[in-house]
Amino acid sequence: MFETVLLSLSEGFVKSLEVFFLTLIGAIPLGLLISFGSMSKFKPLSFLVKVIVWIVRGSPLMLQLLIIYFGPGLIFGNNWWGSGSEGRFIAAMVAFIFNYACYFSEIFRGGIEGIPQGQYEAGEVLGMTKSQIFFKVILMQVVKRIVPPMGNEVITLIKDTSLVRVISVYELMWNGQSFIKSSGLIWPLFFTGVFYLAFNGIVTLLLGYAEKKLDYFKV
Amino acid sequence: MSILEVKNLRKSFGNTEVLKDINFTLEAGEVLSIIGSSGSGKTTLLRCLNFLETPDSGLILVQGKPLFNSEDTTAKSDAEIRRSRQHFGLVFQSFNLFPQYTALKNVTLASELQAKERPDYKTNKKYILEDIRKNGERLLTQVGLFDKRDNYPHQLSGGQQQRVAIARALSLSPDILCFDEPTSALDPELTGEVLKVIKGLADHNTTMVIVTHEMQFAREVSDKVLFMDSGYVVEYGTPEEVFDHPQHERTQQFLLRYSGNE
Secondary structure (H helix, E strand, O other): EEEEEHHHHHHHHHHHHHHHHHHHHHHHHHHHHHHHHOOOOOHHHHHHHHHHHHHHHHHHHHHHHHHHHHHHHHHHHOOOOOHHHHHHHHHHHHHHHHHHHHHHHHHHHHHHHHHOOOHHHHHHHHHOOOOHHHHHHHHHHHHHHHHHHHHHHHHHHHHHHHHHHOOOOOHHHHHHHHHHHHHHHOOHHHHHHHHHHHHHHHHHHHHHHHHHHHHHHHO | OOOOEEEEEEEEEEEEEEEEEEOOOOOOOOOOEEEOOOOOOOOHHHHHOOOOOOOOOEEEEEOOEHHHHHHHHOOOHHHHHHHHHEEEEOOOOOOOOOOOOOHHHHHHHHHHHHHHOOOOHHHHHHHHHHHHHHHHHHHHHHHHOOOHHOOOHHHHHHEEEEEEEHHHHHHHOOOEEEEEEOOOOOOOOHHHHHHHHHHHHHHHHOOEEHHHHHHHHHHHHHEEEEEOOOOOEEEEOOOHHHOOOOHHHHHHHHHHHHHHHO
C-alpha cells in the first residue's frame, strides 16, 4: 500500500512542481512589466494598472481560478481553454501567473523606487543610456533588496499550488485526499505535508544561499 | 576663447525662481568656486550645467559651442544630451558610488560601456579593456587609493568613497569637473584628504567649478569666486576681491557669519 501511495503522491507532486515553476517563469517577467506600468508617468496607464493589481490582490486566488476557468464557457458560451485536463491546467496557469505577477509587481516597484535618485544621476552624468543605467546600475541593487520579500511569496506559492484542485488539476493534495474515499486512509493526506515541508526546506536553503551570495555589497 | 560661458541662465521650480539671470565665464585651467547660503541656487546652477535640470532660458557655451540654447527649440535627442554631458564631470555631495562594484570598476564602468560602441571593439576588445583598466588604476593612484581598488564602497570611509567618486568623474576626461559640496557629507576629520585631492587637480590645471562651504579652501584654490544669493550672482571676481573687498552688503554679511564660525 505504501508504494501505491508514494507513487500517487509523487505523481501529484510533479504536477505541483509544474505549477510552481511555470508560475515563477511567467510571473517574474510579467510582474516586472506590470511594475513599470504602475510607475508610468502616463497617469491613465498607472491608474488602470493599479486598479487591476487591487482587484487581483484583493480577491481570493481560488475565486480567480474558478472565474478564469468557468467564465469563458458560461459567459461567452465558448470554453477557450479546451477540454480535458490540459485545458484545466492552462486555465490554472493563467490564473496563477497573473495573480503572482501582481504580487511580484508591487515588490519590484518597492525595490525600484527604493533606489536613491543619486544612483540614476551618477549614471546619467557619466553619459550612460537609460537602459545601461537600469541594467548595469539599478537592477542588481533591486535584486538584492527584493530577495527577502520574494522569498516570502515563493514559499506561499508552494502551498498555493494546492488550490488548483478546485478546477480538478490533480496535484499533490488531491491525490493524497483521494485515498480517504478509495481506501478509507487518512495518513496519505498527512503524508503530503512531508512533501510540502521538504520542498519548502530546500527552497529556504536556496534563498539563504542567494542572500549570502549578494552579501558582498551593501545598499 | 573661454572654455565655459553661461549667459542669462534662468530656472524656476513651480512659482519659485531659483536662478535669476546668471552670467559668468571660465577660462581653461581656472578654478571657480561658488559660495552662498543654502537655497541660494548654487546646486541648481551646477545641475543645469550637467543637464540634470533643464534651464528655462539662457545659453551655455563650451569652447564657444552652444550646448544649451533656449532659443533653439528643436528637441534634443537623448544621444545629443549624452554627448553634451561628456564635457562635464560631476562629483556629488553624497558620492553616489555604485555599491555593487569595486572601486576600480566604479571608475572604469562608464568607459567600458562607451567602448562597446567603438567599431573596433570586437577585434581589439582585450586591448581596449586593458587600456581602460590601466587608466582606472592610474586615476585611483592619483587620488591615493590604488591599494583599495578591489574594495567595495561599503568597505571604504566617506573620504575614500569621495576620492573614488572623483576618480570616476575624471574617467571620461571631462573638460570641466564640477563638485557639489564635495565635503559636506563628510566627518570634519575626513574633509582634508578630499580637499587635498581637489587641490592637486587645481595644481595640474584642471578646469573646475566647485560649490563649497569651505571658505578657506575656496580662497586658496580658486582663480575666481562667485557669491550667489537668492538666485542672483551678487559678487563675482578674484578671491581677493570677493573675500577681502566685497562690494555688496549681502556678501559682507555672509562672509562675516562664516568668519565667525571659523
